[in-house]
Amino acid sequence: MPPSPAVRYNSGMHENLLAALRTVNDPELHRDLVSLGMIERAELVGGTAEIKVNLTTPACPLKATIEADVTRAAMLVGGVDSVRVEFGAQVRTQATPPLPGVKNVIVVGSGKGGVGKSSVASNLACALARMGASVGLLDADVYGPSIAHMMGQGSARITANAEKKMQPIEAHGVRFLSMGNLMPAGQALVWRGPMLHSAIQQFLKDAAWGTLDYLIVDLPPGTGDVQLSLTQTVQLTGAVIVTTPQDVALLDASRAIDMFRKANVPILGIVENMSYFVAPDTGHSYDIFGRGGAKKLAQSFGGLPVLGEVPLDTEVRQDSDAGRPAVLAHPDSPAALSLSQIARNLAGRISVQTFQGSLEPLPMA
Numbered sequence: 001m002p003p004s005p006a007v008r009y010n011s012g013m014h015e016n017l018l019a020a021l022r023t024v025n026d027p028e029l030h031r032d033l034v035s036l037g038m039i040e041r042a043e044l045v046g047g048t049a050e051i052k053v054n055l056t057t058p059a060c061p062l063k064a065t066i067e068a069d070v071t072r073a074a075m076l077v078g079g080v081d082s083v084r085v086e087f088g089a090q091v092r093t094q095a096t097p098p099l100p101g102v103k104n105v106i107v108v109g110s111g112k113g114g115v116g117k118s119s120v121a122s123n124l125a126c127a128l129a130r131m132g133a134s135v136g137l138l139d140a141d142v143y144g145p146s147i148a149h150m151m152g153q154g155s156a157r158i159t160a161n162a163e164k165k166m167q168p169i170e171a172h173g174v175r176f177l178s179m180g181n182l183m184p185a186g187q188a189l190v191w192r193g194p195m196l197h198s199a200i201q202q203f204l205k206d207a208a209w210g211t212l213d214y215l216i217v218d219l220p221p222g223t224g225d226v227q228l229s230l231t232q233t234v235q236l237t238g239a240v241i242v243t244t245p246q247d248v249a250l251l252d253a254s255r256a257i258d259m260f261r262k263a264n265v266p267i268l269g270i271v272e273n274m275s276y277f278v279a280p281d282t283g284h285s286y287d288i289f290g291r292g293g294a295k296k297l298a299q300s301f302g303g304l305p306v307l308g309e310v311p312l313d314t315e316v317r318q319d320s321d322a323g324r325p326a327v328l329a330h331p332d333s334p335a336a337l338s339l340s341q342i343a344r345n346l347a348g349r350i351s352v353q354t355f356q357g358s359l360e361p362l363p364m365a
């Protein structure tokens, strides 16, 4: 790893508190919070240590652990009776952002169709936005665009702004673009590769995305032209692979993983959708498609991360059909809880990957 550039702290910082915080490691980045540049404030006000930690994502999966570790370390400093920890977040980006203003572009792909890729993509986008990130969602499933419908904006139409850029539609705190908002409903798209390539380019580069922490891209199933176009157009942060647990889906998912690997796109993790079903009347869990396939798939590629398992749940479908993804409509349902945790795990993976690529510290306030 390259050495970390020195982090400068402003003079208002309490030296003993900073020294204590140097003993606290970020649990995923395995470096102390001070040298990572994550401490924005460390002051002693009366007997209270007031500490502001700037996380690398608002969806940090280990926020509670960090809070407990910071509190424990600060309480050991002389004169501290209580600790108040405040959190901020600043998502980092690779050395050159994938698009101007867009810190991370994450594609959501699958080998097989119908495994729930669009459902996962829309729920991840809404979950990350709800956690405080600025999120875009691009429906690159040009042959079967379903994001507009799932976001409750099936009849909205894309307009151009004053600079003649496509203006993303906003719903549930997410900015999105979908072919479904360009074409009349129910019409088929008959395009060849080069036309698809230029459509993808326009969706990415001629759209007013503004500043985004995460741009989630819902791909068509399989390993075709759109996937190729995307890998050639932007430096993708990575890919999330959605699969169901049965062998036929896993076989196709492994082809998708192989394609991304050949294109040098990091695999951020695998999501096992429709993993199991919990009968609402009896509470019994049934592994309808054979739970655990994603773990085996991950192992067969040398230990890829499994981001989580999402149960088969009628609310996921009903909420998508009603235009309000389950993480918002039924946030406490088992499927939504799992999807929210997957969003946190994904954000955590992205932070770790970005950190490993560059040890630039966060600029101090």
Ligand SMILES: Nc1ncnc2c1ncn2[C@@H]1O[C@H](COP(=O)(O)OP(=O)(O)OP(=O)(O)O)[C@@H](O)[C@H]1O
Residues within 6 Å of the ligand: 110, 112, 113, 114, 115, 116, 117, 118, 119, 120, 141, 144, 146, 220, 221, 273, 274, 310, 311, 312, 313, 314, 315, 316, 317, 318, 320, 321, 335
């Ligand atoms: N965990 C789940 N529980 C219940 N229904 C689900 C779940 N995940 C997805 N579905 C439903 O399955 C159907 C297919 O899902 P979705 O459109 O997200 O799949 P896809 O992989 O994007 O499909 P395509 O190949 O057409 O792009 C939808 O009706 C969706 O609501």
